[in-house]
Amino acid sequence: LSICFRTVEPLEYYRRFLKENCRPDGRELGEFRTTTVNIGKCLCSITTADGSALVKLGNTTVICGIKAELAAPAVDSANKGYIVPNVELPSLCAERFRSGPPGEEAQAASQFIADVIENSQMIVKEDLCIANGKLAWVLYCDIICLDYDGNLLDASVFALLAALKNVQLPLVTINEETGLSEVNLKQKSPLIIRKHPVASSFAVFDDTLLIVDPTAEEEDLATGTVTIVTDEEGRLCSVHKPGGSPLTGAKLQDCVTRAITRHKEVKKLIDKVIKSITPK
Amino acid sequence: PGDTSVLAGLYGPAEAKVSKELPDRAALEVLLRPKVGLPGVLERSREQLLRQTCEAVLLGALHPRTAISLVLQVLSDAGSVSFPAGLLDAGLPLAALFCGVTCALQPDGTILLDPTARQEQEARAVLTFAIASSDRKVLMATTKGSCSVEEMQQCLAAAQRAASTIFQFYRDSVRRRYSKC
Numbered sequence: 001l002s003i004c005f006r007t008v009e010p011l012e013y014y015r016r017f018l019k020e021n022c023r024p025d026g027r028e029l030g031e032f033r034t035t036t037v038n039i040g041k042c043l044c045s046i047t048t049a050d051g052s053a054l055v056k057l058g059n060t061t062v063i064c065g066i067k068a069e070l071a072a073p074a075v076d077s078a079n080k081g082y083i084v085p086n087v088e089l090p091s092l093c094a095e096r097f098r099s100g101p102p103g104e105e106a107q108a109a110s111q112f113i114a115d116v117i118e119n120s121q122m123i124v125k126e127d128l129c130i131a132n133g134k135l136a137w138v139l140y141c142d143i144i145c146l147d148y149d150g151n152l153l154d155a156s157v158f159a160l161l162a163a164l165k166n167v168q169l170p171l172v173t174i175n176e177e178t179g180l181s182e183v184n185l186k187q188k189s190p191l192i193i194r195k196h197p198v199a200s201s202f203a204v205f206d207d208t209l210l211i212v213d214p215t216a217e218e219e220d221l222a223t224g225t226v227t228i229v230t231d232e233e234g235r236l237c238s239v240h241k242p243g244g245s246p247l248t249g250a251k252l253q254d255c256v257t258r259a260i261t262r263h264k265e266v267k268k269l270i271d272k273v274i275k276s277i278t279p280k
Numbered sequence: 281p282g283d284t285s286v287l288a289g290l291y292g293p294a295e296a297k298v299s300k301e302l303p304d305r306a307a308l309e310v311l312l313r314p315k316v317g318l319p320g321v322l323e324r325s326r327e328q329l330l331r332q333t334c335e336a337v338l339l340g341a342l343h344p345r346t347a348i349s350l351v352l353q354v355l356s357d358a359g360s361v362s363f364p365a366g367l368l369d370a371g372l373p374l375a376a377l378f379c380g381v382t383c384a385l386q387p388d389g390t391i392l393l394d395p396t397a398r399q400e401q402e403a404r405a406v407l408t409f410a411i412a413s414s415d416r417k418v419l420m421a422t423t424k425g426s427c428s429v430e431e432m433q434q435c436l437a438a439a440q441r442a443a444s445t446i447f448q449f450y451r452d453s454v455r456r457r458y459s460k461c
Contacts, residue, residue: 104324111325119425237426242332246417249436256429
């Protein structure tokens with residue numbers, strides 16, 4: 001009977017749970033789903049990428065692969081490299097996504113990730129420069145969603161961070177005589193990551209209730225969403241509230257506080273995983 | 281405001297294509313055309329922001345199975361953008377008016393409202409809020425650059441105060457428009 005009710009009147013079904021301060025999957029309103037992360041070639045299985053990570057946030061599964069290539073820097077910023085994020089929502093992850101050119105959601109997510117990288121100064125583009133005006137690294141970050149069950153942005157930011165921590169760039173020197181670049185694959189150094197941004201998403205219900213880490217079903221029923229990205233110093237890298245029901249400043253503040261707590265949890269998780277795969 | 285000008289054209293409520301119509305409310309579509317070049321990923325994400333902000337205030341339930349199209353052409357881009365006066369003019373039923381306010385945080389900590397493009401570039405962080413007229417709540421928020429939590433609250437408070445001035449401007453423009461005819 002409850003399954004019929006859920007299909008016919010999903011909003012009412014949800015309201016009954018929210019009144020008791022919990023959700024159908026048993027979580028509290030402020031509880032995130034179980035997060036697991038696999039980093040690196042052995043566990044993550046993208047052997048052709050320079051860095052990779054697989055993140056599961058409940059059922060939402062996102063994989064991120066980083067490829068590093070060489071290119072000439074742009075004329076107006078000769079000492080900067082490039083970071084090119086691309087979020088893909090293929091039709092295998094959810095039935096609402098059709099195959100073909102990237103839809104609005106994928107493009108908006110790609111823009112969001114680019115903004116997060118830029119705002120948080122996670123990777124400073126000057127660090128990617130090898131020789132001023134001649135050679136720089138381009139990092140292609142491909143984030144692909146394998147299973148969409150809500151909260152794409154949090155999982156994508158997490159996967160990106162984990163994959164970038166895993167990247168090892170070979171040493172590149174420019175031969176003075178010939179002017180050609182020589183890549184030394186034996187000598188690798190990790191990427192310099194200055195900040196560790198973590199995203200926390202919230203869904204707004206009926207203009208008042210805030211729930212953390214919405215599933216796909218909850219996102220459809222919600223009247224608005226908010227995503228807050230914080231870094232380790234407690235600074236806000238991004239407040240992303242694309243329309244939806246209006247919130248007071250106090251509610252926004254609650255979100256920020258929760259996001260800062262979440263940041264600590266995620267940071268601990270990443271550090272633990274990195275330590276477990278670093279060869280002694 | 282300032283040097284930015286955007287031309288907004290609103291069409292609807294008109295009949296929607298069967299693939300796009302929604303059974304219980306109007307389907308809103310936003311198209312943003314930049315000054316030069318083809319619309320890219322940045323335009324798509326801005327369109328999504330605008331569309332969801334408008335959907336929140338538009339009483340779409342009054343016009344089910346119709347389509348409302350909002351086409352924006354950027355004429356000159358010099359910073360903050362706000363446009364819902366166009367919606368009001370078309371006579372669409374709105375639950376609340378909203379306005380966009382942009383704050384730039386200077387490197388030394390002072391808050392600048394409605395910055396020019398130059399000021400935006402020099403700023404440590406730029407925060408844009410859409411504030412609703414009914415109760416000064418936040419409808420939309422985006423940030424560029426990083427700032428501390430207190431700074432965000434300060435910018436929000438400043439934006440809410442500035443919103444009152446902008447709503448007064450709306451009232452005056454609408455009064456002028458309708459008093460002639």
